Amino acid sequence: MNIWEALLLGVVDAVDTMCVGASDGILEPNMKKRKMLILALVFGGMQFLTPVIGYFVGYAFKDYIIKYIPFIAAGILGILGVKSIVEAILDAVKDKKEAKEREEKIAKGETVEEVAEKHKVLSAGDIALQGIATSIDSLTLGFLYVDKEISIALTTFAIVGIVTFILSFICTVLGKQVGKILNKYAPYIAGTVFVVMAIKFLIEGIQAL
Numbered sequence: 001m002n003i004w005e006a007l008l009l010g011v012v013d014a015v016d017t018m019c020v021g022a023s024d025g026i027l028e029p030n031m032k033k034r035k036m037l038i039l040a041l042v043f044g045g046m047q048f049l050t051p052v053i054g055y056f057v058g059y060a061f062k063d064y065i066i067k068y069i070p071f072i073a074a075g076i077l078g079i080l081g082v083k084s085i086v087e088a089i090l091d092a093v094k095d096k097k098e099a100k101e102r103e104e105k106i107a108k109g110e111t112v113e114e115v116a117e118k119h120k121v122l123s124a125g126d127i128a129l130q131g132i133a134t135s136i137d138s139l140t141l142g143f144l145y146v147d148k149e150i151s152i153a154l155t156t157f158a159i160v161g162i163v164t165f166i167l168s169f170i171c172t173v174l175g176k177q178v179g180k181i182l183n184k185y186a187p188y189i190a191g192t193v194f195v196v197m198a199i200k201f202l203i204e205g206i207q208a209l
Contacts, residue, residue: 006156008193010047010163013141015084015190016134017043019182021168024130025175027120035122036172042127044165046135051157054142055150062146070205073144074198080137081194088187 024039025031058065065072138160145153171178 003159005197006159007163009141009156009197010160011167012190012193013047013138013160014043014164014167015182015186016137017047017164017168018171019179019186020130020134021172022175022179022182024122025172026179028122029175031122031172033173036169039122039127039130039172040165040169042131043134043168044161044163046131047138047164048157048161050135050138051142051145051160052154054139055145055153055157056142058143058146066147068205069143069147070201070208074202074205076140076143076198077194077201078198080140081191081196081198083137084187084191084194088191091183091187 021039021043025036141160142153142157145156148156171182
């Protein structure tokens with residue numbers, strides 16, 4: 001991968017943290033900038049650390065999987081892409097169903113409880129759990145680079161971490177302004193990019209046979 005592909009990977013890999021950051025900004029509207037920075041640092045740090053772990057685990061088996069790396073990469077990215085799109089579709093169906101049920105109750109004259117805007121204060125534990133949850137998928141991305149020099153792999157993972165930090169911080173600050181848009185469209189965009197990248201790796205693998 002070149003620098004532009006690494007940046008693109010960083011953006012699409014940061015989608016989950018962007019959505020979570022925006023949600024955190026909504027749930028804790030009075031969050032201080034310092035806390036937003038810490039939140040973004042945790043997200044960015046975990047998005048750097050998990051692929052590093054995946055890289056060294058894969059590197060230990062490099063001699064056995066070197067020929068299959070393009071296909072492994074295609075499989076990983078394909079799964080991540082399909083997962084992102086399917087989850088977005090299921091969430092959209094769920095939201096539509098809940099909205100329809102609400103409208104039917106109103107039409108029948110039933111009392112419908114208004115959804116109160118929930119405010120909470122994120123604890124250090126909440127932030128840590130979010131960091132882990134949003135970076136689990138990135139563990140497998142380390143396998144994409146087991147055929148590369150360590151310096152190249154670490155540089156790429158650093159780019160992913162930095163991009164995640166920046167985008168997560170921006171989305172946490174903006175909160176409500178970007179939350180709905182991100183939750184609605186970002187998973188589809190990220191999923192599509194992952195699938196396209198998977199097809200690219202698959203073609204490269206077939207050509208190398």
